[in-house]
Amino acid sequence: MPESIPAPLIIDTLKDTFREARGASAREPLGWILSVPDTHQKTVLAALDKERALRVVTCATEDEANAIGAGLWIGGEPCVLMIQHAGLYASVNTLRGVSMDGRVPMFYLIGLLSRERDREPRESRHSMVRFCSPLLNTFGVPHAIMEGPDDVHFIPEYFRLSRERRGPAAVLVGLETS
Amino acid sequence: MAMKPEDVLRAIAAARGDAICVPTMTTSPAWRTLAPDDLSIGCVGFMGGASSLGLGLALATPTRRVIVFDGDGSLLMQLGSLATIAGAAPRNLTHLLFKNGVYHTSGAQEIPGGLTVDFVTMAKGAGYRKAYAVTELDDFKRRLPSMLTDEGPLLVELHTGLADKTPMTDRSGVPFNQQVDNLRTRLTKAG
Numbered sequence: 001m002p003e004s005i006p007a008p009l010i011i012d013t014l015k016d017t018f019r020e021a022r023g024a025s026a027r028e029p030l031g032w033i034l035s036v037p038d039t040h041q042k043t044v045l046a047a048l049d050k051e052r053a054l055r056v057v058t059c060a061t062e063d064e065a066n067a068i069g070a071g072l073w074i075g076g077e078p079c080v081l082m083i084q085h086a087g088l089y090a091s092v093n094t095l096r097g098v099s100m101d102g103r104v105p106m107f108y109l110i111g112l113l114s115r116e117r118d119r120e121p122r123e124s125r126h127s128m129v130r131f132c133s134p135l136l137n138t139f140g141v142p143h144a145i146m147e148g149p150d151d152v153h154f155i156p157e158y159f160r161l162s163r164e165r166r167g168p169a170a171v172l173v174g175l176e177t178s
Numbered sequence: 179m180a181m182k183p184e185d186v187l188r189a190i191a192a193a194r195g196d197a198i199c200v201p202t203m204t205t206s207p208a209w210r211t212l213a214p215d216d217l218s219i220g221c222v223g224f225m226g227g228a229s230s231l232g233l234g235l236a237l238a239t240p241t242r243r244v245i246v247f248d249g250d251g252s253l254l255m256q257l258g259s260l261a262t263i264a265g266a267a268p269r270n271l272t273h274l275l276f277k278n279g280v281y282h283t284s285g286a287q288e289i290p291g292g293l294t295v296d297f298v299t300m301a302k303g304a305g306y307r308k309a310y311a312v313t314e315l316d317d318f319k320r321r322l323p324s325m326l327t328d329e330g331p332l333l334v335e336l337h338t339g340l341a342d343k344t345p346m347t348d349r350s351g352v353p354f355n356q357q358v359d360n361l362r363t364r365l366t367k368a369g
Contacts, residue, residue, distance in 0.1 A: 032237070057237070057266050059230075060258025067227035068262075071234020074219070074358055076366040097224035103355040 002117060003148035004178040007043040010109075010152065014080060015053055017156045021078040021163070029055040032072055032079035034065040036087050040111025043177045044082070062091035070104045080159070084111045085132040088170075095168055096139065105162040108170040109155070112145075115174060121145065136170060143170040180339040181315045183276055184208045189319050190245065190274075193326060197243040197272075198235050198361070202228035204282045205247040207343035210351050216360035222345075223354055226255025229263060229273060236268035236330075239365060243326055245272045251281040251289045253297065263331050264305030271330040273301070276338045283344040301333035311335040 018031030033048060033056045048056050059065040065081045072079045088095075088110055099106040114126045124130045136143045142161055144154040154171045162169035183205060190199070191212040201209040202221035209218060219235075221228035232246035253259070253275060263271065279293035280286040289295070301309035307329055312318045318336065325334055352360070 057262070060262050061256060063224070063227065063256055064230040064233075064259050064262050067221075067224065067230035068234035068237070070358070071231045071236070072238045073234075074362045074365060075235055075238020076362070077238040094224045094227060097222075097354075098227070101223050101354060102358050104358055 002174045004175045005146060005149050005152065005173070006178050007047040009149055010044050010155070010177060011047055011051065011054070013152045013155045017080075017159050018054070018078050020156060021159070028053050030078075031055075032057060032077055033082055034059055034069055034079055035082040036060075036062050036065055036084070038082060038084040038087070038111040038113065040084060040113040040173055040176050041082055041109065062087035063094040066091055066094040066098045066106065069106055070098045070102060073104055073106075079107075081106065081108045082111075083108060084113055085128050086113070088132065088135065089128070092135070092139065095141075099168040100139070103166040105166055106168045107159045107162045108168065109173060110170050111173045111176075113176075117175060121172070121174075132172060139168070141168045141170055143172060145172040145174050147174045180278070180337050181313070181318065183338045183341040184212075185315050186276070186318060186336060186338060187212050187247070189315075189322055193322050194245065195243075195326075197245050197326065198239065198365075199245050199247065200228050200232045200235065201247040202252050203249045204278075204341040204344050205249070205276055206345055206351065207348040208341055209247065216357075216364050219357045219361045220351065220354065221252075222351075222357075226252050228252060229259040230256060232271060232273070233259070233263050233266060233268060236271040237266060240268070240270055243270050243272060244268070245274060245326070248273060248275045249282075250275060250277045250279065250295065250297065254289060254295075257300070260301055260304035260306070260333075264301075267307075268331055269329045271332070272325050273306075273331060273333040274325075275333060275335045277335050278338050278340055280340075282340050283346055286340070297333065297335045306331045306333050309333040309335070311337065313337040
């Protein structure tokens, strides 16, 4: 059965991921969180409010988050986009234009809001849960789903992958964070 | 009489120093002729994204001025970026809005609201540090130095006519991914 992941574990993992990305030049802020607030990851967002090592930019849309992320990466700054499946659907043209055609590494944490604990996402009653992975597959975006605390290793792995392949990569957050 | 976009861009090219410039749509063809360097990056393939791309660049390079050459139709596609920019409050961002009231690239259809849309009021309402309109080239040239040094975010609504070329009539230029590489190399090498 999937388990909820505690916010501090995700934040510590993000910090380690950014430290690795910066290498010897690690400094604060370690990295940037570009967020379009997501109910599913609200405990992480609340905890980020108290963080000094990570800087959060709240965006009005996921389209903006993609373009801001491109500017940050071009300027040498690491970032993560925290969005929801519905925001992915809303912003696929920008994902395509910026990250795929522009070959800009972009790493997404995507909340699967309304995903049922007792069902695989592909069997969800909710289309917004069901279509996320197929959409990412259509666009050739590598992704994995975190089904519990043991899966947070996907965060650095897929962050790294986005950089190696110079494009998008995503980790889906299976259950609401705690 | 509305300003010619090419005249405005020519004045910026002469004054920008090492500022990063982010043209989009009808400013792109003229700008790549006037400033064929790797400190510019055109918003190509994701219309409406210039202001956000500029914000990301401004946050990443706080000691360098970033100038966005936005369009009125383009900004309307991501109007929320005004609030996002104001919230992030980059002091080094100058947001120039080339206002002509139409989607010039796609055939000059009128934008919603046409020329009556007041972007100055919207930018102020969103929380920009400063916003004003400029209608005359001489006034633009006179105020340009402060546009490039005043604390941002700053929006200037420029009342312009139509550019001679659009991205559809002049398809030359470096592909977006190459522009990304060129600018990133330039910025990260600069340390």
